[in-house]
Amino acid sequence: MTWNTQPRAAFDLETTGRNSRAARIVTASIAVLRADGSVESEHEWLADPGVEIPAEAAEVHGITTEKARAEGRPALEVVAEVAETLQGLFDRGIPVVAFNACYDFTVMAAECARHGVPQLTRFPVLDPYVINKQVEKYRKGKRTLSALCEQYGVMLTEAHTSAADALAAAQLLDAMASRFPELHRPAAHLHTSQVDWSAAQAADFQSYLRRTKPTAVVEGDWPVLAPQDEGRGGF
Template sequence: MSWHTDPMLALDTESTGIDIETVRVVSAAVIHVSRDGAIPTTWLSDVDGQEIPAEASAVHGISTEHARAHGRPAKAVTDEVVSALRDAVSVGLPIVGHNVVYDLSLIDREARRHLGHGLGDALPLDEMRVIDTRVLDQHVLPRRRRVSPTQGPRQLITVAAVYSLAWDEEAAHGSEYDALMAARVAYRIGSLIEMPREQRPQFELGRYQQFEQLRGLDINELHARQVVMAKEQAAGLQAHFRKTDPQAVVDGRWPLIPFAGTAVTA
C-alpha cells in the first residue's frame, strides 16, 4: 500500500494568463478520485467582467463572451473552490495537480480578492498535503529532453505520453480533463516508485531514473520531500536562465507562493 492508492482530490484551474498576482480564474475543477471512481465538480467564472486575452482563450477555449454569458459570479466560484479544498484537508485528502503550486497560489489570490482572506485563513496549510506531478516527474526522470521546439519536457501532455497515458487533445486544457490526467500521472508515478526496477517497463523512461529514492514514503514524507525538491529544481532552473539573464529569478517556494503585498485589487 502506498500514497498513490489512497483517495485524493485532483485540482486544476484555467485562467486569464500566467501572473498569479493579476490574473483571474476562468474555470476550475476538483475531482474526488478513489478506487470507486472519479467524482468531478467544475466551475465556470464570469471573471468579474474582465477580458480574457485571446492567447488564454486559445489555450482553454473559453472566450470572454462565453464566460460572461454562462459563468457564475467570481466571488461565489472562489468561495466554493476554497470550501472544496478546506473539506478535503479536513478529512486528510491530499491535493494533486500538475504544477499545482500555480493553481493553489492563484486560488489564494482570488480568495484575497473576493473573500478578504487567503487560503491560510480558510484552511490549515500545515495540514494540507500536496502531490505535484511536475515536481515528482522532474525528480524521478531528471534528464529528459524537449520532445519538440514547442513542447517542453515537463508539460502535462509530454508527461502523460512518458507514462504511457492516452491523450485527448480535444478534451485537453480544460480544468476537468487536466485535473483527472494529473491524478492518473500521480498514480502511474507512484506505481513505478514501488515497482522493482527490473519489472519497470522502460518505454520512454531512459537510463536516468530515481524512482527508488521515493520508495516507501507515506504522504507526509512525500510532501516534505517535495518541498525540498521544488526548491532544488527552481535553483537549477534559475542557474540555467542566468546564463543569459543575470537577473532571472525562479521562485522555489512550494506548494503555495506566499502573498507579498498588502492587498489584491478587485
C-alpha cells in the same frame, strides 16, 4: 499507509493568463477519487472572472469573455465554493493532486485575498510536475502535462479543460508511482519532500540562468508562491 492506497483528489484551474498572482479563475474542476483511482465524484465551476479574458487564453481553454459573462457565475461565489471544497478535502487528510500545483494554488491564494475568502491550508498536495523533475532529473524534452501523459501512456482527451487536466494529472501520478516505488510514501511525507525538491530545482535553474543573466530570479516556493506587495504586482 501510502497515498496511492488511499482516496485522493485532483484539482485544476483554467484562467485568464499565465501570471499566477494576477490571473483570474475561468473554470475549476475537482475530482474525488477512490483508493483504486476510480472517480467517486466530480465538481466543476464556470466563473465570470469580472475582467476581459484575453484572446490567447480563450484560445487555450475555449472560454471567451462573452461565454463567461453569459453562463458563468460571479467570481466570489466560485472562489468561495472551490476554496470550501478544497479545504474540506485537506481537513479530511485527503491529498490533492495538481500538475504544476504552484500555479493553481497561487491563483487560488490571490483570488481568496481578492475576494476576502479565508486562505487554504494546502496540505497535503501532490504535484506530478515537481515529482517528475526529481525522479527523472535528466529527462530530455518538455515536461508539459500532455508530454508526460504521452510518455506514461495516460489518455488525455480535451486537454486544457480543467476537468480533463485534473483527472489526467492524477492518472499520471499513479503511472509514475508504478515506475518509481520510492514514491510509495504517506502523502504528508511526500508533500514535505516536494517543498525541498522545488526549492532545489529552482536554485539549480537560477544558477544556470545566471550564467548569461546575472540578475535572473527563479522562485522556489511550493505549493504556493509568497505574496508580493501591490507595488510589485502581486496579490
